[in-house]
Amino acid sequence: MKKGILILSATATMATAGVAYAQTSETTQDLLIQKLTQVQLGLAPADPARAGVLLRLADLHAERARQLSMKELNDGCTVCKAGDKDREKALSFYSEALTKVPPTSIAKVQLQMGHLYELQGKADLAEKSYLAMLGSSSSPAEMAEANLSLAEMAFRKNDFQKAQDLYAKVLATEGASSQGLAAYRKAWCAFRMGNMESAITQLQEILKNPKLQSRMASSRGVADTSFLIEVSQDTATIMAARGIQNSDADVLYSLTPEQAKIQQVTTLAREGLRLGQKEQALKVWDFVYQRQADPKGRLEAQVRIAQLNFDLKNNAAANKAYQTGLSLWGATDCTVESCEESAKGLRQFVVGWNRLESSKASPELLNAYTEYFKVFANDEDMYVWGSQAAATAGQYPQAVEWTALANKVILAKYNAETDTAAKKSQSEKLEKNLLLGIENAEKAKDEKLLASAQDDYLTMSIAKEKAFDVQYQRTYAIYQKGDYVKAADQLKNLAMSSKGSRQIQIQAAELSLDALALLKDDARLQAWSSEYAGKFAEKKTDFQHIQQKSILNQTAKLADSQPDQALATMMSFNAAGATPEDRKVYLKNKIILNEKLNKITEARVATEDLLREPTLTAEEKEFALGRKVWFAELELDFATALKAAEQMKFSTLSQEERMLKLAMYSELADKDPQTYYNQYLRQSKDDEKKALIAMQLIRLSKNPVKDLDTYKPYFKNNAGLFARAGLEVYGRTNDRKVLERIAKEKGSAKGDAFVMIDKILLMGDVKTLGTQLASHNLDTKNQNTIGKSLKARVVLLEKADGLANRAIAAGDWASQLLALDLVAKENMRFYNEALALPMPAGLTPEQESEYLTILSQQVSPNQSTATMAETKVKEFWAQGTALDTYKAFAANNMEWAKYIAEEIEAVAAIAPEAQKTAWSTASVDIKTAVGAVSKPSLAELEKARTNLKQNPFAKSALEEALALERKAQRKSMVEYLEGRLASLNTSAEPKEKQ
Template identity: 30%
Template sequence: MKNLRRITLLSVVLVGALNVRLANAEKMNAGTQDLVIQKMERVLSAIGKEDPSWVPTQQRLADLLAERARDRFMLEVEANCDGCKGSKADRQKAIGIYEDLLRQVSLNEHGPILFQLAHLYEMAGQNDNAIRLFEQIIKEAKAKKINPAIVSRSHASLGDLLFQKNKFRDARYHYVIALKDDKLENRALVTYNMAWCDFNEDKLSSAITILETLLKNKHLITRDTEEGSKYDPVFHADIMRDLATFYSRKNINDREIAQFETLAPAQNRKELLFHFAGEADRLGQKQAAHKILNRYLEQPDLTKSERLSAFVRMAQVNYDRGQTTQSTQDFAKAAAAFKNTDCDDESKCEELQKTMKRYVTELHRLKKLNPDQDLLNAYVIYNKTFPTDIEMANRGSQIAMDMKKYPLAIQIYRSISESRKFSAKEREEALNNEVSAAEKSQDLNLRREAYLHYLKYSDNDAKSFEVRYQLAYLSYQQKQLKEAAVAFNDLTEDKKGSADLRKKAADLSLDSAAQLKNEETLQKWAWDYAKIFPAHRAEFEALARKSLMNEVASVANNPKSSSSDMKKALKKVMSTDVATAKPTEKVLFYTNASVLAQKTGEDSIYVQSVLALIAMNEVSDLKKDELREQLAAHYEKHLDFKNAYRMASQVRSSKVSEKDREFRLGTLADLAEMNPERHYKAALKAGLKGERSLIMRSRLVLLSSNPVKELKAQAPELKQKPDLLNETALLVYARTMDKSGLKSVFEMKELRRKSAAQFFQKQDFYNKVAIFHPKIASHQLNGKNDRTVQKSIQERMSLTAKADGLLKESLALKDITAQLITLNIVASENERLVKDLASLPMPKGLSPAEQRQYVDLLKGRSKPYLLKARTAKQKMDELWAQSPALGQLASEYKNARPEIQKLLLREMQILEDLPGRGRMKTAVSDALGSSSFSSRDLVSARKSVSENPSNVRDLENLKYLETKMGHPLMPSYLEARLNQIQRGKSL
């Protein structure tokens, strides 16, 4: 749409000229104008409305105010301010006077007032009031005999107002009427506005025809002034530009290009042709623009700058036509021509540079959303032509960046950073941009070159630190981990860098070391970083510990790890500070420590580690039970039954039944010399059956404060295993010697053929023999007289007969000791009887023959006794030589526990005191004389097993000693341990 402000300004000027002529007055200067207005205001204040001069004076004052308002308005336009010169106040005063005159005075010819008032409304922005007044003038023109010139101008002005309201058809109607007035002033402007009405009504051909007609009548292109009508070259150029716009709305042909060139005034032809080309280009008529530019280049008086501008525009048009290669080539030629052209005028050189820059920037603007290679080439060409234009260099490099042409962007940036023509700040910025471009390229080699280039040319220590970091990170990305690790570590100690970046460098150095599996370096650096970065001490210490844990796990799980390797790892673990460790770290720490300690035999460390885990809230109850079980097994393995019991008693795992748990606790308590009775009873109450229940019952008997009573209570169950009942009964008897209390137990049918009952029975026999033996051994034959001799012989024979009876009784007992002691009595006493008979004095008064007869009689009577003695002696010798019963007895005594040995000692002592020789006699003597073990021996054996829990030899030795003098349960417990070792299992 046309420039409405121009129409407004023209209206102001034209109305002012009309007002001057209508008022028939000469143009006043501002000072005279102000003086006249002041005088008239004073005159009006002194006269009344009834005065005949009041009306014309009021009208004259309004005319002067309107004129001054227009003058001031023009000054405001020049000053580019709104109301700063007072135009609005004058305008409002004039409007008030005119409106008052129209209300109070009846005028036959008030057209000039209406016209002035309408234009004042228009200038005040009260367009609707202006339209109303113009319509009133037109309507009352004939009736009020209004001047035709005013009526024509009213049509024209009304057309302008309607035009502003986009009522183009109505506006054209009034323009046509106004143009019918041959004396209409400024016809060219009305015609021009009418063309725009057609253009806006899409009547393009009519609009073009109107402008062409107007332009062919140059004498019409004038404006009215106080000096009269004058040619308006500016208006002429405006019409040409609008014609270019109208032409460009249709397909431009050669006729129109020629017509435009012909109609254009010579003094503006170059500029107007260039504008025409631009309009055609703007509206997409690239072919026409190309032709117009060719006509432009044919103009004879083009300057270098104008030709360069045209050439640049031509390059742009060619580009838009799709001839991108030609466009770029054209621009390159222009650039080359510029460099080869001597510029005597520096300002012209600058202008030429601006022109080329304008081409590139305009091309950039057009291609801003979709930059392409041609745009980039244009920047490259420009940069080579004007290498000191850093703004364009940066723009070009940015285009290269946007197009991901990173090497080219780096090339441009590097040309800045390596040139001393630029400031240090600019060079530093270029170096930064080069680094950024290389990083965005994701080309690792390009990045490395950029980083090294930066470090070579930059003086910025802080930024250099960042680049060194990125260079190290690049090595990290390229898996050059050894180099990266060292570089990152170096950065951590450089205080020129930011704390944050140094921290990141520390993190990545550790990560690199981790990937290299260099746990030793990782740990060393992590501990160093804990000191370098106090705020992150806990974090780095955690990493050091984690690395150590990884190393420990590797050593512990490696079958090739030696004991020395594991001990070394354990030493590192135990020297590690866990004060800042998180609970989860501590769990791992103590777990690994316990594993290593267990494998290296560091029992105290193992126990401490497991106890530490048990004490941690973060360890689940289930896991704690597992740990307690493990620790209990450890204690048990080392014969520390008291602590094993303590650990096992804290286990609450539901995996173990109540009866099994109580049985185990009872066993451990028993072995620990603690009172196990409540556990044994609880196990039995929980339903424990089988052999284990019988063993517990036996232990309850032996541990009882009243074992006899307890044995009687448990006997009904113990009889299920007669051997166990037999052994228990013997032990109770050995402890209590309560023969009468145990009689009912020994008489149980399950024990009738067992050693306990036999032992019980033969004790009476031994007592009987012990009473009898002194009696017979002390008997003497009385040789005082025959009567006493006969009586004492009878007594002795009676005693020997009793000895024979005891021998028979011993055979019935089937007890080797009873047989030997009775055989000894029989042999010795029968032999003594024979000797005593032989030593009796001869009766008095016998003749020699009677004496011989008496001797023969004694010999005859002694012979059976002598034979009996010899037979008994022979039997004893046989038994001493090879009796299996004697060998078994000697062995049983030798291996028996002390309480059993106590029972057997009487029997063994009896055998030892009997006369005789032989292998079995020696066996008995050896058994009695075998060295006894002290409690010190037992303690030493237990210590050996505690220190070497899996040593079979030590276990067997301890088992032997325990059997001899230790805890009753230990032999069977140690036997189970040995069986487990043989099966390849551990406790």
């Protein structure tokens, strides 16, 4: 029995302390459990020794459970079950022992059972055990232990009010164990219930009160530094949660153990920063910086100060702190890994600043990047972001520089990397950044920078995804510099390459053709565009279009010097597949070249083809119609020329000039031009030209006498031209009345036409009167008839005198001569006839003598008149220059030569024998000159015209046709051919129409 009591006493003590057996080896522990289990099984239920054995076994199983759990935790369990069976065994032994131990030991067993139930997750049973202990124990210390356990359970359940009350009971028990822990937990209860100040006060009390400065009673009165550091750290945390106050840093610093003072104030600063208390956190970080001896600590403080000042918009202070932080980094042995937070802080300071200036970086931000790179030369991401920031500020050279540095870092990391996935990531990053460098260099508009960035890509890129594109850009730069010879070949190589995107290949192809176009190398342009049309089906039409244009350009170059070669080159042009614009150019060239080569028929065909183009502009249509008119003219097809000309605008001509041109074509086409001439008369304000047109209308009129009156108003300022018109009408109609009416319009006019009209009228009157006189005979039937006929003769002679006076007044040589000759001859004839009249019947000799005397006296004036007239006639014949004058006048006035010839012929009839032949010959010569000979035959005219059509620019052909047209008296054609001949003679390029 004594032995059993000793065992029970020892077991009870160890169950409470649980220290000595914790050091028992597993093997010894297992042996003890086996032996005691055998002992327990051998003891009767009522055996007094059984209680001790049960408690000993329970303690051993509880300890083994603890050890197994610790091992399992150390092994990293996720669902931890080790020790559960031993705890169950221990609880079963404690439960049986509970009924057998002395009352003084019951509370201890209940406490141990409560702990085991908690470990088993049986909170209800644990709580019952602790409450049972409170009911069974009279020891304040044991009751405090139970209350502490119940408080811990309530704390874990977040029942902070209950926990707080139970912790208070523990603190109220003098000498209770773990009062430091209870005070600590009670403070946290206050915090969890929102009583921040109370929590802080309670934690400060722990730091001040030596009785509370350790968790366990065994350390009572001895400060547990680690516990105090934990308390001060929580104080800092709760101060921050409450909101940092100005005195918090000082209070915390003064209460915290020496070795953790800066650490805990730093915690306060960090928490304040984390919770967004920027102004207070800034003050605390400054507090830390002022007292921190460790360079790394000062570094962290400056980093935080920089960020907080920046957040508070204290930019100058922020930048100063940032610069100080960078300087401190160099004074430490920090690496990015060892001082990760400070490194991140410095980095984040710049990154955050960058975010605020994402649209345009300030010079200060770019300087911050510059200073950062002096310290952190291997941060490729910062280089990238810095380059992006520089780009927003337009500082593209700086952006390019930082991009290049980033590329070097990335490539170095790629080369050092062994992990396949990581290498791939670095390769992708490098690819992206190399392309960014090219982009920034392009924006910098610096050829050297761009070339360097492109070189970097081609030499550093791992993936080379855009190598083809970059090569294209390099070549494009050559193109832009104007080295088209080099660029063209390189671009063609890219275009025909099997690498690269099809889009870039096409761009290279198009640019190579541009280079050739600038070089005016149309031969290669034609060949290359043909190749490209074969390779790039989607752009076939475009390249064929270029090919077509190159043919047209080659044609244009050859046109002046080698028109035949130009026409041959143009034969490869595919008109059916060409664009409307190119086809029009082709047809224009075809027209011009065929015209140059005198292939008028081919030119006319090309002109018709051009006119059938549906997209002709007004200007192009005018060109085509103009050529159609000209080619029709060359083939003397004036009907076609007229029809085409009627469709033309003739923008270089006035409306009046257009009407004249159309009238000309109408005349040449044997069509009535009256409509166009009349339009001209209505529109024109040129009186002189209008008179000429009116004359032409009269000339073309089928009823010229009528139209002479119709168009008379247009001659109001040109009486001489009106007289000429009248002469032409008279020439066609022999209507003397026409000349008589015009003569009345003479007024003061003294033109040749009026002189000619007066001459014709006078000559006609002389001829008419001469005929009348010549046919008049004296009637001698009886005295009555004699008297009447004498009177009639006298009247006629008086008219002759008057006519002579008119001729003298007119001053016309022939009219005077003929009139005077008529006066002389007829007066003398009258004198002789009068004296030869028979005597009146029944007269005495005296009466006969008187009759003769009277008759002689009456006719004597006629004799005198005849004598004087004859003398005057002789004077006229004595003038030897008269005939020459007439010849000259006829030569210079061929339109009136007919009348001159008639006048000379009349003069020749009365001429002395010595002059008669000369005058007669002159008359014949003049008549011959005015076309008295026969007109050319239709066959002769047609032959000349055919020759002219075949040789439109041959001067001899023109002259031959002109001569025949003159003989045919085709006035309009004569004028047209004269114009052609004049144009041919003055043209610098004989085959071009002027």
